[in-house]
Amino acid sequence: MKLYAVILVLAFSIKGFSQNLNIQSPVRMLALGDSYTIGQSVATGMRWPTQLGDSLIKRGYQIDEIRYIATTGWRTDDLVQAIKGQNLQSQNYNLVSLLIGVNNQFQHAPFSKYESEFPALLDSAIRYAGGDPSRVFVVSIPDYAFTPYGQGSSNPNTISIELDQYNNYAKSIADAKGVVFFNITPISRLGVQKPEYVANDNLHPSGIQYTEWVKLMLEFIDSQTAANSRKEIEILESYFPNPVNDVLNIRLSEGFQDKKVKIQIINMEGKVLMKQTMKNTTDSIRVNDLDVGLYFLKLSTGKRSQLIKIALVR
Template identity: 55%
Template sequence: MKIRVLVVVLSVSIFSCTLDGGLPDMPNMPNPVPVESDEDPPVIPQSYQILSLGDSYTIGQSVCETCRFPVQLKDSLVATFPVVDSFSVDVIAQTGWTTTSLLNAIADENPTNTYDLVTLLIGVNNQFQGRPFSLYEDEFPALVTKAINFAQGDANNVIVVSIPDYAFTPFGQAFGNPTVTSQEIDQYNNFAESYCVANAITFVNITDITREGLVNTALVAEDNLHPSEVAYSLFVERLLPFATTKLQ
């Protein structure tokens, strides 16, 4: 019985001391550590629109629809980007179109200004049909300006592709003077490249690929004039890094 009383007294004494001296210090508790999840954050699907402007080299004369370079470029982007992303490509191009023809077609079709990427390849028919070079000097810049407008007004979303050299095909060897043809193609490409450099527009040279057409016949389509599916795939190898960077 005495022991019980003593315990009570001691308990009361300890409690009284605690009250008199204030609350006892609480031990420092560590801040909670955030728990990291092994799961990646959800990927938000993106939708990209591509517009390709040009002539027979863009429409893919003498190759299948999925073989032409705008579609091959789209398919390569699909394989590069997350699977949830989607791509579409519109083509305004026809065999035989000059810069004037393309300007007229654009006026008729009136594309939107919502494209994420626009490619432009034009001029071979100006040369082939013997149009004055001054016409290209006037109309090529106008087409670039329209391409920029279609690309949401951003010049960084535009890629200009050089003109292939058809002199290095069986048809080109039999038509006119192949040496003169190549010199004139160079004149067109040099003007286009200089304009693009001066205006901070991406210019991709693929002409050298087509100049292998006589030694590598696989680069020429069955019509002995236009690039083959293989040639277009080599175009896309050069275009893809620029397109990927611009869309990312």
């Protein structure tokens, strides 16, 4: 398979996301969790991490590895024990997922156990991703109350309330650590309305439901890919002050630091009054010899250019 050198930084700023997710090719993914991660009762190819990997391949990424450390029935403490002594931080994973907690709730473990062990697991996930939280994401716990098994329990509503507590806590920890949190729980709550969302065991998500999880992830990934592409056109990351009095400070966007960027100050009639070449990622241009008024700041490199209006005051 052809290797595509693709680096994508996703700034999660819509639909409740505020963290960054960095997906780099070739992808070496570590999927940590329980039955929902290994796709209990579905074909291997329908597991959501596998479906995500297949979708990333279609988008130009190479997938080197997707490793699972997950077993049906695991609580947070089981996962803590499973990852001990495996030296995972030296395996060069650049994408790590974490989905854990349903068995803490199902087995009636004290919630305080999750409060202490989930943050530790997330810290471990970040460490396995080279210490970079932008290469880690958390997936919410699906709500099994909306399955035939859950509907047959004594109080399905209690299941939902308790899982909301787990998910709200997990999200708060993910947010605090700068990690993306995918909330797939609303999708799982369509399990009664859409029986095809439930596997044949009447408890776990089906491959069809996992596809919807991946669609949620990809919807944002694709939207941010487009936003990132638009952002790459902009040469200038920032400039200040504006209005400017004496010196205008300029900072180049990522990707332009090693390029030869020319700066021009142009008056409103289109005449070039000043010009220089950027010496570093950040540079400044003195405008104290210019008259008060409006000007254009033009940056150009190769076939790209950017024009910004600035005001000169005294």
